[in-house]
Amino acid sequence: xxxxxRCAESVLGNEDGKLIFLSxxxxxxxxxxxxKMVEA
Numbered sequence: 245x246x247x248x249x250r251c252a253e254s255v256l257g258n259e260d261g262k263l264i265f266l267s268x269x270x271x272x273x274x275x276x277x278x279x280k281m282v283e284a
Contacts, residue, residue, distance in 0.1 A: 248261030 248264045250256060251258040251261035252265060253259065253262070
């Protein structure tokens with residue numbers, strides 16, 4: 245399985261994973277719902 249955190253900075257040779265993290269942040273900003281913690 246690919247690890248996007250390893251491809252999030254140009255100094256590491258690739259920024260493709262950065263898009264995943266940015267889209268997650270945008271989704272959280274748009275929804276503005278509090279996160280609920282659940283026990284596993």
